[in-house]
Amino acid sequence: MTDPSRPVTGYPATPYAQPSGGHPYSSYPTYTQRQGPYSNAYAARATFIRRFVGAMIALFVIVGCIMLVIWLVLRPKVPDFRLDSLSLTNFNVSSSSQSLSGTWSVGFSVYNPNKKLSIRYEEVVSSIFYRNGFISETRVQPFAQGRKDRNFVNATLSAVNSFVDAPVVRAIEVDRGRGTVSFNVKVLARVQFRNGGWRLRRRLLRVLCRGVAVSVSSNSGSGKLAGGSRGCQVGVLEIISVPSLPSLPSPPRIQLPSMSETITASDSSGSRRQLYIYLAWGTGIFVVLFAVVVLLVYLILRPCRPSFILQDMTVYNFNSSTAPPFALTTKMQVTLSSTNPNSRVGIAYQSGMDIYAVYRDQQITLASLLPGTYQGHKEPVVWSPLLNGDSVPISPLSGEAFAQDLNAGTVMIKIKLDGKVMWKVGTWISGNYHLNVLCTGNIKFGDMIIKGQPTDPCIVEIGL
Structure with a gap:
């Protein structure tokens, strides 16, 4: 650089003079x-x-x-149904016409076991079967039931010359000859559990009183419940529309x-x-x-990400070729410190972290490997790697910009760190997370060793 007319293309390499004793910087x-x-x-x-x-x-x-x-x-609970009484009158079965007649008067007791929920019963339908043969059904008046209340419900079902299959007629006659005829009583209702203004959605209540025995003699058309009161099976299912019954048509002549x-x-x-x-x-x-x-x-x-600071940049060689193809030779030492801000979480830096220098988005040094280390709570860690790049090609635009920056006396260099870290809490250790650090510094040229000044705090990103 003795000729003033010659453009500035770099700073000559200076010998590495290490001071005696301790770290050189x-x-x-x-x-x-x-x-x-x-x-x-x-x-x-x-x-x-x-x-x-x-x-x-x-x-x-x-x-x-x-x-x-x-x-x-x-905690809504299903109500308890019991069949307390059943009386049968005008009971008659004709084998010749395969018909059945009779009137059934059924009495239920319904108990609400809930302490905080009342129950509203709507569209209540009661039906009676003999084994698999449908006999009759009727509608029951809707009613409401308070907490821990017991209600009594009556239903009257009748059939007049209703058609039944021949096997059903024969089975009834056999049971009647033995003195008892067993029926199945079923109840369907639309129910809703309530607590003040808060209401559950409506559901379908299904009640089955299976094998209800009625004492009927072969010469009499009447009978009463045999064996006393009995419990019924109760289930609550998703809402299913119960068809309204404005009039009760004759039961279909099909086997249910x-x-x-x-x-x-x-x-x-x-x-x-x-x-x-x-x-x-x-x-x-x-x-x-x-x-x-x-x-x-x-x-x-x-957990918070660690904070990084570019403490120092010392350049020993920083030259660029004067004509295309442009190439850049770099030798520098950077001092990078990291601080763990967490008071309960440690950070484990994995071996093989890469650190390198970048000029105008182009890598200008080889990646140096940093050793892995563990960083305790509120603990700092310092690395001082040497970064070298020998005749690294750069684009023509970067070469011209480098010459202009040298003439101006300041060159902006970025230091990038790529690696992996793990979080540690006690004996628990997390998986690997990607660590990306970007630090920026301005190199200002002097007479001997070139010093760099950090411009902004380092940007730290951690991701999966």
Whole structure:
């Protein structure tokens, strides 16, 4: 650079003069971290995301807890049905015409076991069968039932010369000869559980009183319930429309499905539904508890990414070719420090982290490997790698810009760090997370060793 007319193309390499004793650059000052506009915007976005995720988790936990408390407090139970009385009059069976006549008066007692829920019964329909043969049905007046209340419901069913199949006629005559005839009584109703202004959706209530024995002699057309009061099977299913019955037409002359098959299918469906309900509640409780644990862990630990500072840049060789193809030769030493801001979370830096220099988005040095290390709570870590690049090709635009920057006396260099880290809490260690650090410094040329000045705080990104 003795000829003033010659353009400046670089700074000559200077010998490496290591001072005696200690680290050669221990006397260099430590640059404090300064907040730039990009860093503030990044921190604001990260804070917003953390708060949004925390609010969503808290909302989910609160809603789940409310649902769980409501279920634990209310816990709706199905009502208890008992058949207390059944009287039969005008009972007659004709084998020649395959017809049946009679009047059945049935009395039920209905008990609501719920302490906090009342029950409303609507569209109540009662029917009577003999084995698989339908005989008659009738509608019952709707009624409401308070908490822990017991109601008595009566239903009268009649059949006049109703057609029945020949096997049913023969079976009734055989039972009648033995002195008792057993019937199946069924009740369908649309029910709704209520607690003040809060109401559950309507469901279908199915009641079956199986094998109700009536004492009937062969010479008499009347009889009464044999064996006293008996309990009935009760199930609550999803709502199914119960057809309104403005008038009761004659029963169709077809054979209905077996009563035992109908109830077996109903019981099986009810058991499956109950199992699904238990599985749903179990899954919901597990999710709520898991969310609570995650929220507590997040609030207690609140892991933050480490902060990086480019403390020093010392350049020993920084030259560029004067004509195309442009190439850049670089030798520098950088001092990069990291601080763990977490008070409960340690950071494990994995071996094989790459650090290199970049000029105008082009890598100008080979990647140097940093050793892995563990960073405890509130603990700093310092690396001072040497970065070398021998005649690294750069684009013509970068070459011309480098010459202009040299004439101006300042060259902006970026230092990039790529690696993997793991979080450590006690004996628990997380999986690997990608660490990307970007630091920027300005190289200002002097007489001997060239020094660099950090321009902005390092940008730190951690992702999966």
